[in-house]
Amino acid sequence: MGTNRALLGKLIIIAVAMFGFAYALNPFYRQICEALGLNVLTQKDGTVDRPVNSQVDLSRSVTVELDGNAQGPWRFRPTVSNISVHPGELTTVVYEVVNTQKREMHAQAIPSYAPQNATPYFKKVECFCFQQQTLKANEARQMPVVFYIDPKLPKEVKTITLSYTFFEVGGGLVKTAAN
Template sequence: MSQASEQNVQKTVKKLVLVVFAMFGFGFAMVPLYDVFCDITGLNGKTADTAAEVNDQGIDESRMVTVQFISHLAKGIPWQFEPMVREIQVHPGETKVVKFYAKNESNQGIIGQAVPSVSPGQAALYFNKIECFCFNHQPLKANEDIEMALQFYVDPELPADISTLTLSYTLYDITANADS
């Protein structure tokens, strides 16, 4: 092999090694970049994981917004989990309380954690939870049941083209990961 060919091979190998390291670094950066992107754009329907302040902007009585509630169980959690009301009408800025019912249908204690999501995704920025069972772990003994409250309001700044929000909760069994 000529010296020029060896130099070309070495250059190519160096470039490929650099590309591999760049791709590896980009892979690590994806999660925080995605979170920032979602926070800025409101995509992915993530709601705040801390309590909102009570609304002080007033109530927009000139319009109504439909808020739908749905629930899902993560695979393998032997609970019953559902909203006690499937849909309500609210004026933006109006504080409402709805309840969800949960029952541990197993013969052992389980700690559940509800994870919320709002659809359409951009509406998540305007859905404010003042009090929510999703802020805390929900330990239930065998066959125990509970009513869990959600107190919320829809921000009056909600874009006019959004007239329906869907709040979805997925309930996970976090017993193995919960602090003892």
């Protein structure tokens, strides 16, 4: 009988420890990813103010390659495939999206950057990725991204790729009279 109670006590301790570990895993994962720059959705986007008295580095140019990927029933692409900018220069690019469905859809864009070490230097001031987008049936929209590249960008970085994945949020259920 005593061995059963001891075993039960150990199992309860293990169960509580497992619950505590699972509870702490999500914030722990976020902290690790943020520290390593992995899976960061918007790298503190939306908190960047327009640069005040920014120093534009005219001595060099950085090519920004633009890419768009759609996960869903729409067309999504940048209006230009690349642009040359000077670090510190405020720049606007435009992405186009077309909802090809006969229903309203809610979507979100998630950015990614390459090379990874350029991420902290790519500062978005305004971006459609900061919030969910609602597109009416067959709606086409042009959405701006206003950004600058911090002049502290390492000199060896000559090209940055800004890529967005645009996907539906909230499922794709079509309401019918039966629903």
